[in-house]
Amino acid sequence: MIMTTTAQATKTAPTTTPARSIARLLLHGGTVFALLALIVFFFAMRPDVFLTFVNVKNILFQVSILAIIAGAQTVVMVVGDFDLSVGATSSLAGAVAASLMLTGVPIAIAITVALGVGLLVGLVNGILIAVVNLSAFVATLATMTSVVGLAYLVTAGTTLFDLPDGFNNLGQGRLLNIPLPVYFAIVISFILWGALRFTTIGRRWHAIGGNVEVSRLSGVNVRRARLLAFTIAGLVSAIGGILLAARLGSASAVQGGDNMMFSVAAVFLGMTVIKSGASNLGGTMIGVAIIGVMSNGLNILGVNAYVQQVVTGLIIIAAVTLSSLKTRQR
Amino acid sequence: MTMLKPPANQTALITPAPAFEARDIVKHFDGVHALNGAHLSVQPGEIHALLGENGAGKSTLIKIATGLYSPNAGTLHRNGETVEFANVRMANRAGVVALYQELSIVPTISVAENILLGEQIPNRAGLVQWKTLRRRAKERLDSLHQKIPVSQLAGELSPVQQTMVAVARALAADARVLILDEPTASLTDTEIRDLFMVLRSLRDQGVAIIYVSHRLEEVFELCDRLTIMRNGETIVTKRVADSTINEVISTMVGRSTGELYPDRGTATATVALTVENLHGHRVRDISFTAHAGEVLGIGGLAGSGRSELLRILSGAQKHRSGEITVDGSALPNSPGVARTLDAGIALVPEERRSQGVILSASIQDNIALSNISAVSSLGFVSGGRIATIAQRGMAELQIKARSPRQHVGELSGGNQQKVVLAKMLARKPKVLLMDEPTRGIDVGTKAEIYRLIRHLAAEGTAVIAVSSELPELIGMSDRILIMHEGKISGEVAAEGADDELLLSYCYGKPE
C-alpha cells in the first residue's frame, strides 16, 4: 500500500498576499536566514575580524574540501540514495596518490591512478545498489568498512609525508592570494550544478529521486543512471581526498573521515532551501557555508570545542525544523 | 433543484435526530476556501452518498467530520448534540470513524492486531495474550460473516479482505457513523457485492454510513440518500429513488455534460500492433491485433492479467515468449521501456500517483521525462525546448494549472492524468496503452478523457485501454477483449455489448 502525502488538490490557484509571501520567504529561506543570522552575529561580535579578507579566505580554505565531498553526496542524494563511503573513499584516494608518489611515480600518473581508485569504489557501490539491489545504507556501509581497511593497508597504518612540492602546491598554492582548493571547489561545484541542471543525466537523476517507478515507466534507464551517480560520487570524493592530502602535505588512512557526516549534514541543510525539499547543489553549498562559518566563528570567539559540537547539532536541528514547518502548514 | 438548508422545521419531519450532522461548515487554507457553507446530515440506519467532483470539498468535509481538521466556522452534531473534535481520537470515541482507501490497515502485522489496533491489547504483565486477542478479532469478523484467518499478516490479504478488516476494526471501536472513501476502487465485482452485503447489514443494525464514491452506478444500487457538493458548497440532499444518474452528473458538474461517451467510427483496417502467442508472468498465450484508429478495450477481473499484459507490451515487464510487432517491425525480446517507447508504444499506467507522475516535480519536468532526447542535444537539456513541449501538451490537453512550473502534486486527479497523457502523447505513439484511464477522476474530466481517447484514435493511434468498469469498457471501446486467468476468454464488439455476456467471459465461462 502506497501512501503519498500531497497537498489536497484544489481547483483554484492559491492567491498570494504580500504578507503571506514574506512569511513564506522566511520559512522557505529558513536555512539561508540562519546563515545570514550567523554571519551577522559573528560580525557583530568581532567586527574587526570576522569579515576581513584574511578570515573569509580562511573560511573558504577550510570548507573547500568539504564542499567538494558534499557535492559528491548531493549527486547521490538527488537520486534518492546516499553514500556513507565518501569520506573513506577520499582518504583512500589521498593515500594511494601519496604512496605512489613516494615510490617515485610521477605526480600526474599518481593522481590519475588515485582518481581511478575513487571511480572504482563508486562503481562498486553503484553495482551493489543499482544492479544487485542492495540498499544504499548497507552497501555503502560495507564498502566504507572495506575502503578504510584498504587505506590502512596502503599507508601501513602510518602517515605518509614528504610528498613532492608540485603535488603539495595543488593544496597549498595560491592564486591572487587565494588558496587553490577554493578554486577547485568552485569549479567542481559549478560543473556538478550544471550537470544536475542542464544535462539529460541530471534530469534523469532528479526524476529518479522524485519517483523511481514513474521514471522507469517513462523510459528512463534507472539502473544505468544510479550506477553513474555513485560512480561520479566516488570520483568526486577522490578529488576531495587528493586535494586534502596535498593541502596537508600528508596522507593517512583516517584523515577526512569526518567529511562524511558533515557532507550529509550539508546536503540535508541544503534540502531545506528549496520548496520541493529535494537535495540541490546550491543548497548544499549554503549548508557547507553554515558548517564552515559556525566552526570558524566559534573558534574566533574562543568557544570550547565540545560546546561547538553541541551548538552545530542544534543549528542543524533548528534550520531543518524551521523548514519542515512549511510542509506542515498545508 | 432547491438548496436544502437544515433548518429546524425540516429536521423535525424526520423522527430521530441525525446520527451525524455538519452545519454551515467553512474551512479555508491560506485564504483559499475549500468549504464555504457545507451541510451534511445522516440518519442512523441510512447509507448516505456524498458526491462531487474532485476538489468539490468532500475530502475536507470528511476530514473535519473525523477531527483531522477543525472548521473555521460551523458546527458538528452527534445525535442532536453539538460536538467538537480536536483530533481523530476524539471523533472515534464519539463513534465517528473514517476508512480511507489506502491507509486503513497496517500490512506488516496480523489481522487480529489490526482489528484491535488502538484498543488495549489483552496482555498479562506486558505479554500479549494471543489467544484472547485472536478470539476477540474472530468474533468481530464473524459478526460480518467473514472467514479471514486472524493470524495472517494483513498485507497478504486481498483488497476486499483488507477492507473488511478495516470495517471490523471500526466496529470494534463501536463506530456508529462509518465513513467510507472510495471503498470499491480496487475491488472486483463479486468483492463489491460482498462489501455491499456487509454494509447493508450494518445499516440494518442502525449504523449511519457516509459513502463517498465516483462510481454512480454503485451509489444508485446501494445508497438511500445522496448529498451533492460543488465548489465547497452543498448543492442538494435528496433520496436516491428520486434521482437519476444524468441529473446527478449535471448537478455535480454544474452544467449538462451531454453524452459521456463520444461517437465511434474511427477504426481503420491498418494493423498497428500484432501480438502472437505471448507468455509471461500471469499472461498465457495471448494473440490479438489492434488497428490504427481503434479503441480496443480489455476487461477482466482483478488478477486476470490485464495490467500485466499492458506492462509487458510497454516493456516494463519481461515476457517469456511470443512476438510483438508494431507497425510491421518486430520488437526484440524484453526490450525495456525506452526501446518500446522508441518503437511507438506508450503506457499510461494504472496507479497515477505512484507510477504516472512525479508529484514533487513540475508539470514541465514530468512531461520532459519521457521526451529527454527531444528536448536535449549532446547531453544537455534545453530549457526552451522543455517549455515549448510542455506548453504544447498543456494546451492540447487543456491542463488547468497556473504555469508549466506548477508542481503536479498540486493539481486535481484529472489534471494529473492529463499530464501523464501529455507526457506520452508528446512521443506521438502509434499504440497508446491505458490502464484504468479514468480511475479516481471526476465525471466532468472523465468525459474529456473519453473525447480525447477518441480524438487520438481519429488521428490514427491504436488505443488499448484496460478498465474494470463494464459501462466504461462498453462506452469507450470499439471492440472488447476479456481476460480470464491470463488468457483471452472472449472477444466482443462494444456497440450494443451485453453486460451479462461480458461478465460470463470475466468468469471464464463460455457463452
Add this chain to the structure above:
Amino acid sequence: MRIKFKIAALAAATALSLSGCAASASSSDNGKPLKVIAFTSGNQTPVGAWWVKAVTSKAKDLGWDLTMIQGDFDFQKMNPAVESAIGRGADVILDGYTDIASIGSIVSAAKDANIPIFAMDSSTKETDGFAVNITTNQQQIADATVGALAKTLGDLKGKTVMVIGHDPHPGIRMRADLAKKALIAAGATIAGDDIQKVKSPASGRTEALALVADYLSAHPNGLDGVWVGWDDAALGASKALSEAHSNAKVTGVDATSEAIAQIKAGGNFLATIEQPWPKILDKLVQNVSAYQKDRTLPKTKFEADDTTLVDSSNAANITPSDKLG
C-alpha cells in the same frame, strides 16, 4: 566489527618446534611454556603495530605460548575476547597502550583468576589493577617541551602560547595540563585562556590547523608558540603558522618521522619527544621473566621513565616512533 584475533599460535608453535632447547631452558621448571595473553587496542597506530610485532618476536625468543589480541580501539569486542582467553587459563597478561579505564572488566577477570597484568603506558598513575605499569614521565615531557619553547623564545614572560590537547587520551590530557601549568608558572599567557581541544584523533591535523588559523585570524600575530600534545596535531598547527606567516614555534610529542623531518628542516617545528618504548618493553619482559622464575612481582607498581627531547641537535640520531619495527 573489525576484530581480528590474530592469535599468534602459529608463530608460537613454530618457535617451539624450532628452538626446543632454548625454549625449555628459559621456560619454567615444570617444562611447560609460559602462557601469555597480550592485548592492545592501539594496533592501528604505528607504535601499537610495532608493539604487536615486538611482543610476538620476544615470545618466540623466550618460548612463550602467546595469545595476541588486537582490539582496533573496539573495547566492546576486545574485552570479551581477552576475558575468554583468561577463562582458558594463562600465567601472565601483557597490556600495551590500553588505558586502565577502558579495561575494568579485564582487570577484574584477571584478579579473579589470579593472573598478574604487566602493562606499559596504560595509566598515568599507580593502580592496583596492574602488577606493574611502566610508562613515560609526563612531567618531564612537559618540562622538556616547555623548556625547548623557552630556550628559543628567550623568556616566556609575556609570551602567548596555545596549548592543544585531546582529553580522551589520558597521557595527552595529563601532559597538556602539566604544560599549561608550567607555561603559566613561566609567566606565559595561555591563548584562549584554556587548553584547546581536538575532538577526534582521526581529524587531529585538520582540527589543529583550523584552531590555529582561526585564532591568528582573530588575533593577528597573536601567538608566540604552540604546545601540542602529539605530533600529528602539531604538524597541523605548524602548517597553520607558516601559512599565516607567523613566527611562532611549535612543539609536539611522539617523535614521528614526519615531525623529525620538520625539525631537521629547521622550520617552526622546534622539538618533539622520543619515548623509549623498546627499552620499556625490555624492562617489562624482565619483570615477566622474574615472575616466571619464582613468582616475584615487581617492587613498585608504577614506573615513569624519562624521555629524550628531540631538537635540531639530535634529530639525525633518533629512530622515529613509526619506524621502530
